[in-house]
Amino acid sequence: MLKYIARRLLDLLPTLFLVALIVFAVTRMIPGDPASTMLGPQASVEEVANLRxxxxxxxxxxxxxxxxxxxLLRFDLGYSLAYKRPVVELISERFPNTIILTVFALIIALIVGIVSGIISAVKKGSILDYVFTVVSLVGVSIPVFWLGLMLVLLFSVKLGWLPSTGIGNLDDGLGVYMRHLILPGVTLSTIPMATFSRITRSSMLDVLESNYIKTAKAKGLSSFMVIAKHALKNAMTPILTVIGMQISSxxxxxxxxxxIYSWPGMGRLIVDAINKRDFVVVQGTVLFLALLFVLINLLVDLLYRVVNPKVQLGKVEK
Structure with missing residues (x-):
């Protein structure tokens, strides 16, 4: 396993180099001059030229x-032109907020998606099955920005139940913090939730038709034990694949x-950096996210072995 991990880590180098090359080229194509943006419209031509x-x-x-x-070889992501701070500091400041939002959304997506997928598989052909299937298709297709705006319009503007922007302060209590987290968390979880539901249903249907499931039922095991102990465990491999992909997404x-929600995370940092023509921040944050994506995929591959010991990593690699 150590050889496999070392080989996969070595594979990171050409991938990250290619990402760095693409991001560097794309950021230089962004309209506008960083020097002019930093100095403002009142700056003279000489001042802009000197800053460039x-x-x-x-x-x-x-x-x-x-x-x-x-x-990059010195692990230096650069110095922000707009924020006048190292990019590493900006990432370390914003990344925890993105992780909190992502983990919260992932928990919602996993609980609702897997439970609805199991119910759809067990109740195949029932009204619940059709309802969950239609809802999952709508969830996969719905645009995130439209859903976010509609949730703000309903729960913030019309009903006034939840705040529409910003991040809560834990000093004001966990309840206040969670109220700020609900709308962006639900918005971000919608597509993964629908995806988990569809994959869980498909995987569970295959497993429920297996002979060992029929044998377990014949032995008199309860439906809950059959699903929880036998069926779900063996259906987890494709679900793990989707989990890794959905975390990256x-x-x-x-x-x-x-x-949409003015949540101070990595995504907002990238958008603000693009608006300010701060290509150094864009390069650093995108490269950091690319590294994170590859590491998540590696972790998912390793989890295969935990869930299904029959999986041989060396053979998977080939």
Missing amino acids: EQLGLNQPKTTQFAHYIQD MLGGAVLTET
């Missing part, structure tokens, strides 16, 4: 990219969700 020279923006793109890679989807 200080920031190294006048250097050839190949030279800028070479310096960027050298900084949720971290990426947090860009829209955090923007």
Whole structure:
């Protein structure tokens, strides 16, 4: 297993280099001049030119990219042009908020999605099955930004039950913090929830038709024991695959969700950096998220072995 992990970690290097190259090229295509944005519209041409020279923006793109890679090899993600702070500090400040939002949304998605998927599989062909299937199809198809706006309109504007923006302060109590977390958490969990429901239903249907499930039922085991101890455990492998993919998607989807609800996380940081033409922050945050995505996929592969000891990592790798 250690050889497998080492091999997968080595595979990170070309992937991260390619991501760094693409992000560097894309950020240089963003309209607008960072120096002009930083100095404002009242700045003179000479002031803008001097700042461009200080920031190294006048250097050839190949030279800028070479310096960027050298900084990355020293684990330096750069210095923010707009915030006047190291990018690492900005990430360490915003990333916990994104993790809290993602974990909260993932818990909602797993509980509702897996439970509804199990019910749909057990009650195949029933009204509940059709209802959950339709709801999951709608959940996968619904745009996140539209759902977020509709939830704000209903629960914040019309009913006044929940705050629409910002993050709660734990000093004011856990209840206040959770009230700020509910709307963005539900918005971010919708697509993963629907996906978990569909995958769980499909996987459970395959398992419930297996001979060992029929044998367990013939032995007189209760339906709950058959589902919880035998069926669900063996249906978890494809669900784990989806969990890994959905966590990555949720971290990426947090860009829209955090923007709608003004949640101070990584997604909001990226959007603000783009608006301020702060390409250093965009490069650092996107590269950090790319590293996180690959590590999550590696963790999911390792969890295969825990859930299903028959899975051989070496064979999976091939």
